[in-house]
Amino acid sequence: MDNNKPSPDNEEEMKDSLTEEQETQQETTLEPEMLKEENQQNSLETHPQAAKGKSSVVWMVISGILAAALIIVIVYPPFGGGRESVASVNGTDISKDELYNELVSLGGESTLNSMITMKLIDQEAAKANVSVTEEDVNAEIESLKTQYGGEEGLNTALSQSGMTMDSLKKNTEVQVKIRKILEPKTTVKDEDISAYYEQNKATFATPEQVRASHILVATKKEADEIKKQLDEGADFAALATEKSTDTASAANGGDLGFFGEGEMVEPFEKAAFSMQIDEISDPVQSDFGYHIIKKTDYKKAADPTLEDKKEDIRKILVEQQVGELSTNWMTDLRSNATITNTLEPAKENTGAADSKDSAQNTESSTSE
Numbered sequence: 001m002d003n004n005k006p007s008p009d010n011e012e013e014m015k016d017s018l019t020e021e022q023e024t025q026q027e028t029t030l031e032p033e034m035l036k037e038e039n040q041q042n043s044l045e046t047h048p049q050a051a052k053g054k055s056s057v058v059w060m061v062i063s064g065i066l067a068a069a070l071i072i073v074i075v076y077p078p079f080g081g082g083r084e085s086v087a088s089v090n091g092t093d094i095s096k097d098e099l100y101n102e103l104v105s106l107g108g109e110s111t112l113n114s115m116i117t118m119k120l121i122d123q124e125a126a127k128a129n130v131s132v133t134e135e136d137v138n139a140e141i142e143s144l145k146t147q148y149g150g151e152e153g154l155n156t157a158l159s160q161s162g163m164t165m166d167s168l169k170k171n172t173e174v175q176v177k178i179r180k181i182l183e184p185k186t187t188v189k190d191e192d193i194s195a196y197y198e199q200n201k202a203t204f205a206t207p208e209q210v211r212a213s214h215i216l217v218a219t220k221k222e223a224d225e226i227k228k229q230l231d232e233g234a235d236f237a238a239l240a241t242e243k244s245t246d247t248a249s250a251a252n253g254g255d256l257g258f259f260g261e262g263e264m265v266e267p268f269e270k271a272a273f274s275m276q277i278d279e280i281s282d283p284v285q286s287d288f289g290y291h292i293i294k295k296t297d298y299k300k301a302a303d304p305t306l307e308d309k310k311e312d313i314r315k316i317l318v319e320q321q322v323g324e325l326s327t328n329w330m331t332d333l334r335s336n337a338t339i340t341n342t343l344e345p346a347k348e349n350t351g352a353a354d355s356k357d358s359a360q361n362t363e364s365s366t367s368e
Contacts, residue, residue: 109343116341120333121177130180132173140172141165149257179322182329186321193313197306204304207261211297212272213254215239216246216289223283223290230280236294245289258299268293 085093125131141154148154158168197204213236217223226239237253244250261269265286275281275295283290 104343112341112343116339117330117334118174120330120337121174121181124181124333125177128181128184130177132176132180136176137169137172140176141169144168152251178326179319182322182325183318185325186318188314188317188321192317193310194306196313196317197309204309206299206302206304208273208301209258209260209299210272210295211258211299212256212275213237213240213294213296214246214249214256214268215244215254215292216249217243217292218245218289220283220285220290223292226292227280227282230292236280254294255296258297 083095083097086096086099087094145151145154148157155165158164215223215226215236217226222243226243229239230236237255240254241250244254246254249256259269259272261273263269264272265288267284267286268291271281271284271291272293272295275293277295277298279295281291281293284293285291
C-alpha cells in the first residue's frame with residue numbers, strides 16, 4: 001500500500017483500501033489494440049509517424065486465476081490450527097483465522113471460483129487429450145511481438161497494463177488450451193473465407209513502404225554538426241541513441257520501422273521516399289524539429305490474392321468461432337459439474353448459479 005497515503009481511521013476504511021489494492025493487483029488483462037493506439041498517440045509528441053494501427057485478431061484470457069494475489073488456499077490449509085498468531089500489535093495478536101477470514105472477505109470467493117473454473121478446463125483438456133507445449137506458447141508470444149512491432153513494443157504494452165512476461169505466458173497457456181479443446185467444434189467453409197476476403201480486401205493490401213531511421217534535434221546548428229560527423233564516418237545508430245530527442249526511436253538506434261504514405265509528417269515523408277537505400281539526408285525541418293534521415297529498406301506495394309491469405313483468414317474465423325463458443329461451453333461445464341464450494345454454500349452445489357459470471361471471467365475474447 002502507498003506509504004504516502006494517510007492510514008484509514010477505522011476498520012471499514014481499511015477494508016475498502018485493501019479491496020481497492022487487491023482489484024489493482026488482479027487487473028492482468030492485456031488489451032492489445034487499445035494499448036497500441038495509446039502508445040502511438042504518446043509517440044506522436046516527438047515521433048513523425050501518424051497513428052495508423054493495422055487491425056489484428058488477438059486472443060486473451062480474462063483470468064483472475066493468474067493474479068492469485070490472495071493466496072487463500074496457500075495461507076489456510078497448511079497452517080492447520082487457526083488460533084496461532086501470525087502477527088502482534090502492541091501485544092495484541094492477529095491469528096491465522098483472522099488473516100484467512102480477512103483474505104476471504106477481500107475476494108476469496110471470486111479467486112476460488114476462478115480456480116474451480118481452471119480445474120474444469122484442465123479436466124476437459126485431459127478428456128480431449130489436449131496438451132499445451134512450450135512451443136505452442138512461444139509461437140503465440142512471437143505473434144504478439146510481431147503485432148507490437150517487436151519485443152520492446154510488447155514489453156512496453158505489458159508494463160503499461162501491469163503484466164509481466166511470465167503472467168502473459170500463463171494467460172497464453174490457458175488461451176491455447178481452450179482453443180485446442182474447442183477448435184474441433186468449429187466449422188469454417190471455403191465460402192466463409194471468400195466472403196471475409198471480399199469484405200476486408202482493402203485491409204490486406206500493403207502500400208509502397210520505406211524503412212528509415214532518424215536523429216531528431218531542436219536546432220539546425222545541432223543537425224548540421226551531426227550531419228558533419230556522419231559524413232566523416234560516425235555511426236548513425238550510435239549518434240541517434242546519444243543525441244536524438246525522439247527517445248522512442250533513439251532506443252533502437254533511430255529506427256522507425258516501415259511506413260507508407262500518409263503515416264509521416266509531409267517533409268519527413270517526402271524526403272524518405274525520394275532517397276536511395278543507405279543514403280543519409282541533409283537536415284529536414286518539420287514541426288518536431290530537424291531530422292537527419294537514413295533510408296534503410298524499401299518494399300513494393302503488394303495486393304495479396306485470396307489464395308495468399310486463405311490460411312490466415314481461416315485462423316481468424318476459427319478464433320472468432322471459438323470466442324463465440326467459449327461462453328456457453330464454460331456455462332455448460334459448470335452446470336454439469338459436481339462442485340463443492342464452502343465459501344458460498346448457500347449459492348452453489350453444482351456450480352450452475354454462478355456459471356454465467358465465471359464463464360465471462362474465463363472466456364477467451366477476440367478483437368480486431
